[in-house]
Amino acid sequence: MKLLEYESKDIFRAYGIPVPPTGGVIKDAGKLPNAIKKAGKGPWVLKAQVLAGGRGKGGGVKLAKTPKDAREIAKKMVGMTLITHQTGPEGLLVKEVLVDKASDISREIYFSIVMDRKSGKPTIIASAEGGVEIEVLAKERPSAILKMPVDPDRGLEAYQGRRLAYALDIPNDRVLDFVKMATKLVKVFLDLDASLVEVNPLIITPKNELIALDAKIVTDDNALFRQESLAERRDPEITALEREAKEVGLSYIALDGNIGCMVNGAGLAMGTMDTVSLAGGSPANFLDVGGGANEEQVTRALQIILKDKKVTAVLVNIFGGIMRCDTIAKGVIAAAKKVKLKLPLIVRLEGTNVKEGKAAIRKSPRSNGRPRRSGSPTSRSTETSAAWSTGPALRWGRWIP
Amino acid sequence: MSILLNKKSRIVVQGITGSAGSFHSEQCLKYGKGIVAGATPGKGGKKHLGVPVFNTVHDAVSAEAVDASLIFVPPPFAADAMLEAADAGVKLIITITEGIPVLDMARVKKDIERRRALGQEIRLVGPNCPGVITPGEVKAGIMPGYIHKGGGPVGLVSRSGTLTYEAVWQLTQRGIGQSTVVGIGGDPIAGSTHTDILRLFEQDDATKAVVLIGEIGGSAEEEAADFYKRHMSKPVYAFIAGKTAPPGRRMGHAGAIIEGGSGGHADKIAALKQVGIHVVDNLSEIGETVARTISAAQTA
Numbered sequence: 001m002k003l004l005e006y007e008s009k010d011i012f013r014a015y016g017i018p019v020p021p022t023g024g025v026i027k028d029a030g031k032l033p034n035a036i037k038k039a040g041k042g043p044w045v046l047k048a049q050v051l052a053g054g055r056g057k058g059g060g061v062k063l064a065k066t067p068k069d070a071r072e073i074a075k076k077m078v079g080m081t082l083i084t085h086q087t088g089p090e091g092l093l094v095k096e097v098l099v100d101k102a103s104d105i106s107r108e109i110y111f112s113i114v115m116d117r118k119s120g121k122p123t124i125i126a127s128a129e130g131g132v133e134i135e136v137l138a139k140e141r142p143s144a145i146l147k148m149p150v151d152p153d154r155g156l157e158a159y160q161g162r163r164l165a166y167a168l169d170i171p172n173d174r175v176l177d178f179v180k181m182a183t184k185l186v187k188v189f190l191d192l193d194a195s196l197v198e199v200n201p202l203i204i205t206p207k208n209e210l211i212a213l214d215a216k217i218v219t220d221d222n223a224l225f226r227q228e229s230l231a232e233r234r235d236p237e238i239t240a241l242e243r244e245a246k247e248v249g250l251s252y253i254a255l256d257g258n259i260g261c262m263v264n265g266a267g268l269a270m271g272t273m274d275t276v277s278l279a280g281g282s283p284a285n286f287l288d289v290g291g292g293a294n295e296e297q298v299t300r301a302l303q304i305i306l307k308d309k310k311v312t313a314v315l316v317n318i319f320g321g322i323m324r325c326d327t328i329a330k331g332v333i334a335a336a337k338k339v340k341l342k343l344p345l346i347v348r349l350e351g352t353n354v355k356e357g358k359a360a361i362r363k364s365p366r367s368n369g370r371p372r373r374s375g376s377p378t379s380r381s382t383e384t385s386a387a388w389s390t391g392p393a394l395r396w397g398r399w400i401p
Numbered sequence: 402m403s404i405l406l407n408k409k410s411r412i413v414v415q416g417i418t419g420s421a422g423s424f425h426s427e428q429c430l431k432y433g434k435g436i437v438a439g440a441t442p443g444k445g446g447k448k449h450l451g452v453p454v455f456n457t458v459h460d461a462v463s464a465e466a467v468d469a470s471l472i473f474v475p476p477p478f479a480a481d482a483m484l485e486a487a488d489a490g491v492k493l494i495i496t497i498t499e500g501i502p503v504l505d506m507a508r509v510k511k512d513i514e515r516r517r518a519l520g521q522e523i524r525l526v527g528p529n530c531p532g533v534i535t536p537g538e539v540k541a542g543i544m545p546g547y548i549h550k551g552g553g554p555v556g557l558v559s560r561s562g563t564l565t566y567e568a569v570w571q572l573t574q575r576g577i578g579q580s581t582v583v584g585i586g587g588d589p590i591a592g593s594t595h596t597d598i599l600r601l602f603e604q605d606d607a608t609k610a611v612v613l614i615g616e617i618g619g620s621a622e623e624e625a626a627d628f629y630k631r632h633m634s635k636p637v638y639a640f641i642a643g644k645t646a647p648p649g650r651r652m653g654h655a656g657a658i659i660e661g662g663s664g665g666h667a668d669k670i671a672a673l674k675q676v677g678i679h680v681v682d683n684l685s686e687i688g689e690t691v692a693r694t695i696s697a698a699q700t701a
């Protein structure tokens with residue numbers, strides 16, 4: 001789960017990590033006078049609170065020198081659709097704007113902590129060349145990026161902090177401040193079960209103060225059971241449908257296509273999407289019904305798939321291991337009946353009790369006298385589904401009432 | 402021959418009395434011997450599914466000489482279960498549990514590496530995986546046993562459960578047996594990587610070819626390609642899931658996410674192809690591709 005900049009800065013503040021004085025977030029431009037009053041003497045910086053990078057280039061970060069400037073910027077920014085290289089062409093609606101006191105910058109540093117999969121250790125990534133996109137820097141000048149693994153139990157050792165500080169050319173009288181700040185940032189990472197804590201830029205002011213000018217935290221969903229403060233938070237990034245799926249234990253992600261997919265297992269679900277695409281179709285979603293799905297789960301999965309109005313055909317691809325094929329077949333038939341399915345449904349079963357499963361599908365009540373088949377090899381069922389989802393071939397779909 | 406597990410393996414199941422642990426242990430026992438003990442705190446001294454249950458893994462090790470552990474413990478307690486098995490001297494730990502915090506895995510990995518550095522023989526497979534099966538001999542995991550065919554020339558290593566079953570089934574239907582099938586799991590931090598398992602298959606006499614199943618996210622497949630180039634003489638066939646997955650979205654598995662411009666499908670395919678690994682584009686053609694080249698090799 002990604003946290004917004006102001007949420008991340010609130011956490012930083014609670015840990016004693018220096019952030020700019022703030023007037024808080026506003027949801028309408030009318031609240032601006034209070035916010036700038038709270039932030040202190042201008043100029044101020046107004047920042048669109050959306051979960052995407054590249055906000056500055058997209059017009060989501062603006063400097064206001066006077067209250068009048070600030071008011072005009074706020075009016076434009078609240079409610080605007082911000083398009084950056086990370087949002088896609090549809091952009092993101094700006095609902096909240098953060099009002100911070102502007103800081104004078106003499107140097108910018110990049111600082112982040114990520115979980116390095118290869119070493120299995122939290123790892124600090126830092127660069128004396130901050131303020132740029134780290135991916136760009138990584139490509140163009142990888143030698144400018146420093147990496148330092150951190151012990152997952154002990155956090156950052158003071159000597160590690162000092163080595164980083166000297167490598168980043170932190171002013172001599174601020175080395176200890178930097179070590180403190182880096183240690184606290186690592187503590188945030190460990191305490192929150194984060195997968196990313198990023199400060200870009202971490203600035204040095206003309207008075208040699210160190211400040212986290214921006215803040216980004218991404219947390220590990222698997223750890224929500226022990227992160228009470230995060231567990232109650234609604235993930236703003238997922239759609240209503242995705243949230244509904246999550247609540248019933250389904251892993252669902254909406255995509256752009258028209259073939260609804262219901263698959264067991266994340267890998268097979270991705271593989272099925274790829275096969276649909278290879279066959280010339282376009283998947284409407286990723287949906288993993290999980291290993292222990294029953295009739296109720298299958299019904300809910302089908303309901304969720306069908307709520308996406310782009311869907312013109314549904315492909316069920318289940319490899320029955322723990323979940324037996326006959327159970328799945330009965331679940332699918334009951335679910336199709338319950339949701340009064342009108343779209344072509346293609347069921348592909350393989351695995352435990354596959355004969356019984358296919359027999360159950362074959363015996364299911366006919367609809368409109370159409371022939372019923374259950375696909376066998378993956379390619380056949382996905383290719384057929386792809387074909388069925390387009391044009392006049394649609395009427396040849398197999399209907400399960 | 403096989404890797405990791407064989408007829409002589411002696412397995413303790415941690416969490417054997419829980420519902421998932423109980424169901425799957427029973428399935429494993431039906432498939433073959435292997436499980437000789439269970440461990441559940443507070444249930445020591447009882448028998449479950451015909452095997453003795455102990456309060457601690459240490460007790461199971463001293464009473465039943467177990468050398469492998471299969472873990473079904475729920476996510477909040479799974480890291481502790483792995484640390485316990487490691488401390489008890491279990492050589493192979495297979496963790497099925499899904500949803501373990503990544504930081505917990507970082508801590509477990511650190512402990513295992515420390516033990517290795519001290520000379521302890523220890524290996525972790527998983528978490529969030531279907532387990533390990535040496536077909537015809539022993540099954541330690543949640544995979545359906547009957548889809549496999551024993552005594553065969555093909556080893557499989559995979560990040561995904563049902564996708565592995567799919568590939569195994571395609572091989573079995575074409576009469577191609579498997580030496581060992583290893584699920585390494587879909588989490589960002591895994592006990593064993595593709596590379597670790599490739600290394601074992603390369604050393605195993607029974608394994609003549611390997612199927613590698615990967616997915617988007619991380620760089621494990623790229624590292625496997627590098628290992629193949631340097632150290633492998635046996636042919637490797639690869640399928641990578643997630644070509645159509647959008648960046649930034651976690652596709653079910655915690656590890657299956659394209660982030661920061663890395664972990665994408667195209668990069669992985671390019672890395673594998675470049676070193677001469679056979680890449681299969683369509684998942685329904687995995688078995689066919691392997692069958693074709695194996696029979697060609699036999700007639701040549």
